[in-house]
Amino acid sequence: MTDLAIAASGLRKSYGDKTVLDGVDLAVPAGSIFALLGPNGAGKTTAVKILSTLIAPDPASGPIVVGGHDLATDPQAVRGAIGVTGQFSAVDGLITGEENMLLMADLHHLSKAEGRRVAAELLERFDLVEAAKKPASTYSGGMKRRLDIAMTLVGDPRIIFLDEPTTGLDPRSRHTMWQIIRRLVADGVTVFLTTQYLEEADELADRIAVLNDGKIAAEGTADELKRMIPGGHVRLRFTDPDAYRTAALALGEATADDDALALQIASDGSQRELRSILDWLDASGVQADELTVHTPDLDDVFFALTSSSAKPQEALR
Template identity: 85%
Template sequence: MSTSGSGHGGGRPSPAAAISTTGLRKSYGDKTVLDGIDLHIPAGSVFALLGPNGAGKTTTVQILSTLITADGGQARVAGHDLAADPQAVRAAIGVTGQFSAVDGLITGEENMLLMADLHHLSRREGRRVAAELLDRFDLTEAAKKPASTYSGGMKRRLDIAMTLVGDPRIIFLDEPTTGLDPRSRHNMWQIIRELVTGGVTVFLTTQYLEEADELADRIAVLNGGRIAAQGTAEELKRLIPGGHVRLRFSDPSAYRSAAAALGEASRDDEALALQIPSDGSQRELRSILDWLDAAEIEADELTVHTPDLDDVFFALTGSTSPTSSTSPTVPTQPTYPTHPKEEAR
């Protein structure tokens, strides 16, 4: 894992990169949006770019998909130099933005055939490809209906189907599930997994940390125009000490006794709850339970929290999770008795 670069080393050859960047920069006036971005995204994988609103995620997608030019740095997409051969890059990629490219005034089938025309497919080939993709995305029954009548999930599926008309090797999905209900979001996740199984590389930006955790082989967190950290979800979760055990009591006297014994634990007097740092291992849980038994203190509820991407996001960006109205708790490091039975005596 790396805090700024690709994180490959140790003398082993890196997997073939579908996308690679070195020192990518972009500014608008005196505002620096990207300040030296290094990425290495292997072919046939899902890469997720996370960051607060305004972090530069969409700008990164726009540069790599040739919609805007970088101010500095180098990038290769599908084996082509982004600056020297943008047309070859365009021929190898597909882009689905935050806002649907679907034309609501025409039918789903007509949207597909329009994309086939733009890709210079013959009429017969265009109809074949359109029919196959409409079937693949479960849109055949709605194909003759105006796209304006489609649900949000259907429009998103049609949008991706249109992107696939040109058979791209790399697809950029810029917040593809924003605004979708949970069922539609899970359907979209399955579509993305199937694309990768077929050898497509997916570059995903998302506001949903669960989505990145579910889908991405590698994740990068963008903050202040720089990559704060990147790696697998598990590597990123190990960056911070957010694991803890939460004990909740209904008996105020039991809560006070436990709080006094665990003086450095985080307290929530209103909820009668204590928070104890823990890695969630069986050994640590047994130690806590043994200590409670030895001290003759009964907790009504014990929950284990291991660091998740919400914690990582908060720790690396200093902002609240995009999917939560409250900040994830990253507790201080109180101590609890190593040998609870001895301590209780």
């Protein structure tokens, strides 16, 4: 448990007859990025609210430890260890960016001198110095998000919850946010990220959990999750009809596309399998004009695991 920033066992939350979280287990290593994926209504934000002490879990939940502190017995210590950036910006648009930062410093009971020092450092770190004296209402979406995270860092938290931090941002602002998140982790911060952008989880996360119907459908690295889904293949395309026919006869299990002079061979895309195919081509004296590898991506994983027509274990067969 000492190397885990967050550990939750049997996390449960219901509202009346509706079960939002149904026995969720979470283990987030310190200094890592953990991404929680799931469709709308899957319970991602509810999980963040519980782990950040904003709402209480159901009594039937197991132990929850955040930042080394028991959430049930010492929630104040948990709050001192974390920062939260929600789906909706906490920035006050009526005051300047600098004033937003100083307000957060006051809330953290920093002295005026310390508050100004911390605010100045963070405004520079997040490239907001030129806009610091302008009302936050004039900021772009990306600038507001940067200010939002800068405000979260005023208390120097070691664990940060980012609930869909790039929703609504343009691609350039999203990539800027990714760089910010990577720098946070490089500084030793643990990031618990929820997102609906699969590319974002693939790009950033050390581990990913897919939440569906209140339960964790699967968890692992991006590569581990992709390997769970069938459909990977190698495609060989030929321009010489004779070479194509020779290869089609030799590779009887391959799916043939006579019109395109192409063969599709089921494969996990591993180096071992690719080497085997290339060795066979060389030994047979057959020249493929094009070889492409197709592996399932996180989109495939997401759709398989969150399908309304099949249970996750069925989708992975």
